[in-house]
Amino acid sequence: YTIAALPGDGIGPEIMESGLTLLETLGKKFQHEFNVTVYPFGGAGIDETGDPIPPQTIKGCSEADAILLAAIGGPKWEKAEKTPEDGLLQLRKTLGLFSNIRPIAVSDSIAHLSPLKTERVKGTDFIVVRELTGGLYFGQPKHWNDEEATDTLFYKKSEIERIVRQAFDIAMTRGKKLTSVDKANVLASSKLWRKTVNEIATEYPEVTVDHLYVDAASMKIIQNPTAFDVIVTENMFGDILSDEASVITGSLGMLPSGSHAVSGPSLYEPIHGSAPDIAGKNIANPMSMILSVAMMLRQSFQLHEEADTLEKAANEVMDAGFLTADLGGTTTTTAFTEQVKAILE
Amino acid sequence: YTIAALPGDGIGPEIMESGLTLLETLGKKFQHEFNVTVYPFGGAGIDETGDPIPPQTIKGCSEADAILLAAIGGPKWEKAEKTPEDGLLQLRKTLGLFSNIRPIAVSDSIAHLSPLKTERVKGTDFIVVRELTGGLYFGQPKHWNDEEATDTLFYKKSEIERIVRQAFDIAMTRGKKLTSVDKANVLASSKLWRKTVNEIATEYPEVTVDHLYVDAASMKIIQNPTAFDVIVTENMFGDILSDEASVITGSLGMLPSGSHAVSGPSLYEPIHGSAPDIAGKNIANPMSMILSVAMMLRQSFQLHEEADTLEKAANEVMDAGFLTADLGGTTTTTAFTEQVKAILE
Ligand SMILES: CC(C)[C@H](C(=O)O)[C@@H](O)C(=O)O
Ligand SMILES: CC(C)[C@H](C(=O)O)[C@@H](O)C(=O)O
Numbered sequence: 001y002t003i004a005a006l007p008g009d010g011i012g013p014e015i016m017e018s019g020l021t022l023l024e025t026l027g028k029k030f031q032h033e034f035n036v037t038v039y040p041f042g043g044a045g046i047d048e049t050g051d052p053i054p055p056q057t058i059k060g061c062s063e064a065d066a067i068l069l070a071a072i073g074g075p076k077w078e079k080a081e082k083t084p085e086d087g088l089l090q091l092r093k094t095l096g097l098f099s100n101i102r103p104i105a106v107s108d109s110i111a112h113l114s115p116l117k118t119e120r121v122k123g124t125d126f127i128v129v130r131e132l133t134g135g136l137y138f139g140q141p142k143h144w145n146d147e148e149a150t151d152t153l154f155y156k157k158s159e160i161e162r163i164v165r166q167a168f169d170i171a172m173t174r175g176k177k178l179t180s181v182d183k184a185n186v187l188a189s190s191k192l193w194r195k196t197v198n199e200i201a202t203e204y205p206e207v208t209v210d211h212l213y214v215d216a217a218s219m220k221i222i223q224n225p226t227a228f229d230v231i232v233t234e235n236m237f238g239d240i241l242s243d244e245a246s247v248i249t250g251s252l253g254m255l256p257s258g259s260h261a262v263s264g265p266s267l268y269e270p271i272h273g274s275a276p277d278i279a280g281k282n283i284a285n286p287m288s289m290i291l292s293v294a295m296m297l298r299q300s301f302q303l304h305e306e307a308d309t310l311e312k313a314a315n316e317v318m319d320a321g322f323l324t325a326d327l328g329g330t331t332t333t334t335a336f337t338e339q340v341k342a343i344l345e
Numbered sequence: 346y347t348i349a350a351l352p353g354d355g356i357g358p359e360i361m362e363s364g365l366t367l368l369e370t371l372g373k374k375f376q377h378e379f380n381v382t383v384y385p386f387g388g389a390g391i392d393e394t395g396d397p398i399p400p401q402t403i404k405g406c407s408e409a410d411a412i413l414l415a416a417i418g419g420p421k422w423e424k425a426e427k428t429p430e431d432g433l434l435q436l437r438k439t440l441g442l443f444s445n446i447r448p449i450a451v452s453d454s455i456a457h458l459s460p461l462k463t464e465r466v467k468g469t470d471f472i473v474v475r476e477l478t479g480g481l482y483f484g485q486p487k488h489w490n491d492e493e494a495t496d497t498l499f500y501k502k503s504e505i506e507r508i509v510r511q512a513f514d515i516a517m518t519r520g521k522k523l524t525s526v527d528k529a530n531v532l533a534s535s536k537l538w539r540k541t542v543n544e545i546a547t548e549y550p551e552v553t554v555d556h557l558y559v560d561a562a563s564m565k566i567i568q569n570p571t572a573f574d575v576i577v578t579e580n581m582f583g584d585i586l587s588d589e590a591s592v593i594t595g596s597l598g599m600l601p602s603g604s605h606a607v608s609g610p611s612l613y614e615p616i617h618g619s620a621p622d623i624a625g626k627n628i629a630n631p632m633s634m635i636l637s638v639a640m641m642l643r644q645s646f647q648l649h650e651e652a653d654t655l656e657k658a659a660n661e662v663m664d665a666g667f668l669t670a671d672l673g674g675t676t677t678t679t680a681f682t683e684q685v686k687a688i689l690e
Pocket of ligand 1: 085088089239530531560
């Protein structure tokens with residue numbers, strides 16, 4: 001198993017180290033060889049090579065079986081000619097990572113951490129399927145000068161079809177309920193989106209489909225989060241809604257995500273950012289990275305037992321009261337990792 | 346005072362009647378002549394004339410001193426060639442209503458209604474200033490066929506300047522804190538937006554300015570809503586974020602909004618929709634319409650005492666326990682209105 005690891009910036013290197021330590025421990029335990037190579041990326045890429053995504057990083061990622069990314073960005077590189085974020089967008093586009101999957105779940109034991117009233121959020125369990133290589137992010141023309149600015153929200157029907165099919169497939173493995181989010185009362189692209197969803201729905205007669213306008217969806221995520229099973233939406237709406245959804249769990253530091261292409265390596269990463277304010281303090285919660293590793297084991301390598309073992313060990317450590325600062329505890333990043341490692345060994 | 350009233354659809358006519366009844370009562374009490382004409386608009390416009398915004402409605406609105414709108418839309422007209430929403434967009438564009446102002450406040454007495462934990466939301470008091478006649482809503486090209494679809498996010502610098510200045514002016518009358526929301530790490534239009542905000546900031550040295558990416562803003566509205574004073578953002582982001590913000594108050598039925606042009610009449614309306622499911626049942630909360638009337642009295646007519654009197658009377662009725670179904674009570678729309686009327690008289 002060849003893995004490209006991109007530690008990136010801020011707390012990225014700390015949590016990546018945690019993830020890789022545990023991956024190595026698992027490898028020994030289950031006798032797999034995980035061939036991990038670390039590449040410069042994001043701000044670290046700029047500092048090292050002047051480019052957030054230098055050629056060796058693109059090459060290493062393209063040739064890997066899977067990619068682990070920790071986090072990128074920070075004030076230091078905000079004014080760079082090519083920012084860490086530009087690097088991330090280029091990586092997504094180059095590898096064709098059109099499908100971003102973010103599970104949002106609130107177990108009873110963490111519901112009290114939610115900013116939402118506990119009773120309202122308890123039992124929340126849905127997946128946001130976000131289109132990741134189209135829409136406003138990449139559409140042309142896209143330019144600005146001192147007088148005016150233009151971005152373009154462009155979708156080909158085929159781009160809509162493949163992400164919507166992916167979402168239906170996921171719904172079939174779960175509660176068989178799909179909520180498509182658009183703004184079909186205003187946007188031309190949403191009209192094509194909605195029509196396409198309705199067409200593909202005929203291939204999945206078991207799945208119940210509903211359509212929500214993006215503004216109504218932003219309300220329902222707060223008012224009635226337990227009502228969702230699978231949400232599918234375009235790139236920009238998915239960016240906003242999946243981040244909104246992530247905070248209702250109250251535990252941003254615990255959410256992994258996966259991005260997939262038609263073929264080639266998938267990329268796994270925490271949904272949170274690089275948190276420059278707490279970087280280097282050994283206090284970041286490595287759970288999101290650990291769960292990203294588990295997601296990779298399961299989805300890219302079909303190593304289900306290994307993934308289960310890792311998740312179980314990490315949850316055991318949390319249940320035993322070893323909690324990082326974001327969860328109200330005092331456990332350090334490295335101490336948490338050591339505890340999980342000890343269980344695995 | 347010439348007022349164009351657009352009752353529209355769903356619960357619209359019921360709450361408009363409440364608002365107009367109380368306006369008339371106030372007029373008698375303070376000896377003002379409010380000249381109200383009702384025009385067909387939205388679904389009601391389609392049913393009556395085949396057009397959601399027939400010529401007489403445009404003319405009546407253009408010539409009025411202010412416009413009151415209740416709510417539009419519903420499943421009945423979703424497939425219309427020109428939908429109620431199309432009518433609303435045309436009205437905004439025709440009258441140049443570029444600035445949409447939505448106050449979001451959570452008083453201690455209603456904080457328990459919020460989906461958010463009470464302690465977190467208590468004390469929330471901010472204003473969303475949304476650009477309303479530009480961006481993805483109106484940019485050209487905007488078209489779709491069975492193969493592909495395009496929308497255009499276009500802004501002229503002058504369009505950004507006028508809404509941002511408006512937001513700074515509002516911040517100066519309040520906590521002197523402005524949060525500009527964009528997606529400058531991805532969108533060309535957001536880069537121009539951010540630059541323009543920073544330029545105008547030099548004219549308002551007393552105002553503290555910060556910039557948030559739209560995804561981060563969608564998180565912060567839930568995590569830390571009391572941190573905001575004034576938020577300014579472009580049309581689509583404003584649609585999503587102001588709706589998200591409205592539900593954290595827990596009392597959607599109580600929020601008014603105002604939309605303003607460079608010159609000509611302003612439009613006042615509840616922020617909620619036409620709620621077809623509860624239409625015709627005499628159970629809708631008329632507070633949002635009553636507060637929209639108060640907003641009109643204050644902002645378009647400078648009738649501050651009249652606005653205060655109306656708001657005070659309505660709050661008194663609520664404090665006495667007359668609550669509509671959305672707030673857990675059993676008071677009907679008309680009974681609530683009669684109570685307020687009795688106090689005014
Ligand atoms: C960093 C940024 C470009 C990115 C995005 O908007 O896609 C991030 O917010 C995300 O959600 O992965
Ligand atoms: C009805 C719709 C076109 C409208 C909008 O998106 O602007 C509504 O959601 C609003 O916020 O006033």
